[in-house]
Amino acid sequence: MKFQASARKWRPQKFSQLIGQEHIVRTLKNAIELDRIAQAYLFSGTRGVGKTTSARLLAKALNCEQGPTPEPCDICTHCVEIRDGHSVDVLEIDGASNNGVAEARELIDNVQYSTSSCRYKVYIIDEVHMLSKSAFNALLKTLEEPPPGVVFIFATTEMNKIPETILSRCQHFEFKPLSHQQIMDQLQLICDQEEIKIDPGSLEEVAKNGAGSMRDAQSLLDQVIAFSGKSIDAGSVQQVLGIVGQDALIQFFDMILSKDGPALMQTVHNTTLEGKDLGLLCRDLLEYLRNLMIVKVAKESSALLDQKSCDIEALTRQAEAIHLDELQQMFQALSRAEMDMKRSSLPRTVFEMALIRMLDVRPFQNIDAMIDQINTMQPTAPASNHPVPAASPGPTAAPASAPAASSNTASNTASSPAPASPASAPVAGGGQNKWEQIKARAGEAKRIFATYLAQAEVLELSDECLHLAFPDPFTQGQADKDENKALLKEIAEAVMGSPSVKIKLDCRPASTPTPAQSDPASGKGSGSDKKKESPTEQQILQDAVEILGGTIIG
Numbered sequence: 416m417k418f419q420a421s422a423r424k425w426r427p428q429k430f431s432q433l434i435g436q437e438h439i440v441r442t443l444k445n446a447i448e449l450d451r452i453a454q455a456y457l458f459s460g461t462r463g464v465g466k467t468t469s470a471r472l473l474a475k476a477l478n479c480e481q482g483p484t485p486e487p488c489d490i491c492t493h494c495v496e497i498r499d500g501h502s503v504d505v506l507e508i509d510g511a512s513n514n515g516v517a518e519a520r521e522l523i524d525n526v527q528y529s530t531s532s533c534r535y536k537v538y539i540i541d542e543v544h545m546l547s548k549s550a551f552n553a554l555l556k557t558l559e560e561p562p563p564g565v566v567f568i569f570a571t572t573e574m575n576k577i578p579e580t581i582l583s584r585c586q587h588f589e590f591k592p593l594s595h596q597q598i599m600d601q602l603q604l605i606c607d608q609e610e611i612k613i614d615p616g617s618l619e620e621v622a623k624n625g626a627g628s629m630r631d632a633q634s635l636l637d638q639v640i641a642f643s644g645k646s647i648d649a650g651s652v653q654q655v656l657g658i659v660g661q662d663a664l665i666q667f668f669d670m671i672l673s674k675d676g677p678a679l680m681q682t683v684h685n686t687t688l689e690g691k692d693l694g695l696l697c698r699d700l701l702e703y704l705r706n707l708m709i710v711k712v713a714k715e716s717s718a719l720l721d722q723k724s725c726d727i728e729a730l731t732r733q734a735e736a737i738h739l740d741e742l743q744q745m746f747q748a749l750s751r752a753e754m755d756m757k758r759s760s761l762p763r764t765v766f767e768m769a770l771i772r773m774l775d776v777r778p779f780q781n782i783d784a785m786i787d788q789i790n791t792m793q794p795t796a797p798a799s800n801h802p803v804p805a806a807s808p809g810p811t812a813a814p815a816s817a818p819a820a821s822s823n824t825a826s827n828t829a830s831s832p833a834p835a836s837p838a839s840a841p842v843a844g845g846g847q848n849k850w851e852q853i854k855a856r857a858g859e860a861k862r863i864f865a866t867y868l869a870q871a872e873v874l875e876l877s878d879e880c881l882h883l884a885f886p887d888p889f890t891q892g893q894a895d896k897d898e899n900k901a902l903l904k905e906i907a908e909a910v911m912g913s914p915s916v917k918i919k920l921d922c923r924p925a926s927t928p929t930p931a932q933s934d935p936a937s938g939k940g941s942g943s944d945k946k947k948e949s950p951t952e953q954q955i956l957q958d959a960v961e962i963l964g965g966t967i968i969g
């Protein structure tokens with residue numbers, strides 16, 4: 416017997432055989448029964464879900480000698496001719512190769528002639544989105560007033576490319592992608608009928624690689640049958656499909672868990688040598704991560720996993736050894752790699768780099784805990800890390816690290832202590848210097864606190880009061896914490912040599928000028944000082960890395 420492709424041999428010949436599109440079948444059958452046939456239909460959906468098959472079924476239903484009937488007989492001349500693609504009244508046109516305006520005109524001319532023997536003249540235009548704009552325009556007039564007895568059926572995989580004018584003149588049916596189980600069932604049926612032995616795991620792999628398209632899955636099954644004959648084992652499926660198989664995936668993930676970079680790279684190399692597709696390996700790994708996540712998260716994981724292809728025991732063991740955060744980070748790295756591999760001229764390198772990144776993931780830390788850790792961190796070498804701001808020599812130029820007593824003396828001998836004044840330069844001369852001292856000491860005690868102070872504007876600095884304005888409520892709130900406020904009070908009292916300095920912390924209204932504007936004389940100098948004493952973003956990041964032992968990605 417001559418070989419016939421499964422997709423063709425098993426093409427549904429009745430509406431009842433069409434899998435997964437019950438909503439469409441029902442509407443079409445009703446339309447036929449009630450004699451409410453539209454003049455133009457648009458079938459959209461991914462490849463291999465039954466669009467063209469449905470179009471032919473509809474053509475048969477309309478033209479069957481017993482009909483029009485929702486159940487065409489499939490033996491009359493019309494049914495047979497349509498099924499075999501020989502009918503002169505049912506024309507199948509490939510939109511991709513007949514996309515010009517000339518072909519559209521030819522079709523329109525042809526539409527005017529009546530049918531030769533059938534009841535309806537049916538035009539099935541596949542991949543209709545490939546038609547040129549002018550071809551669509553030429554069609555439009557015919558669609559507006561089609562001659563009686565003519566039915567257009569357009570099929571497309573790319574709905575968004577169909578012009579609105581065409582869309583509004585068609586009855587639109589959206590075909591659903593087929594579920595994994597629907598494809599599995601159909602493949603099993605074919606294997607049973609053809610007396611082919613295949614284990615459930617292999618069948619699962621074939622169905623999965625069809626990616627929702629029955630036609631693709633059936634073609635893959637044909638390939639596997641051609642390779643291994645009547646008895647199909649897992650090895651031959653893996654070889655034909657270019658995939659690595661479940662056991663290899665388990666081993667692969669064990670290498671990731673044990674952070675065995677050399678073994679991983681060797682495996683990638685071997686996989687390539689065996690002619691297997693790294694893109695598919697990447698996809699399978701992504702799915703494997705999903706299975707691990709399900710085992711970790713779901714209480715009844717077995718219901719959510721494809722048990723035929725999963726080794727639950729291995730998954731459970733590996734899931735226990737990994738944190739959910741790590742799984743998510745791995746998934747991110749891999750899914751990005753999967754996309755990048757498709758565009759890259761070096762897909763293998765993209766994949767290898769992603770694997771290396773996967774070896775380096777760590778669980779996330781709670782951000783509050785992290786901030787607390789940074790806050791409580793002891794400065795290692797304050798003298799070198801936080802140089803005392805350059806100040807003009809004078810009686811008030813006490814070093815930042817000087818004991819409180821020395822500051823007292825300095826303050827007492829100061830000729831003009833900072834006046835409590837709301838003027839635009841409230842901390843002139845020695846006051847500015849004292850403020851720098853306060854900030855420097857605050858930085859030594861608590862580095863992060865100094866970064867808040869650096870943003871503050873001094874409204875008043877005197878023996879009685881330190882009044883600061885912060886640029887935003889958040890910074891103000893951070894500085895206003897009891898512990899920070901107490902620290903600031905202690906430092907201010909020491910620097911000012913005063914028994915009690917009142918601390919007032921406000922949020923600066925938007926209209927108030929910034930310190931740089933209000934104090935132009937010291938603007939440039941103090942600006943660079945601030946830069947020196949407040950740790951840069953880089954330093955903070957570095958601290959975080961040291962404390963937490965993390966890695967900076969990106």
Ligand SMILES: [Zn+2]
Nearest residue numbers: 479488491494
């Ligand atoms: Zn018939």
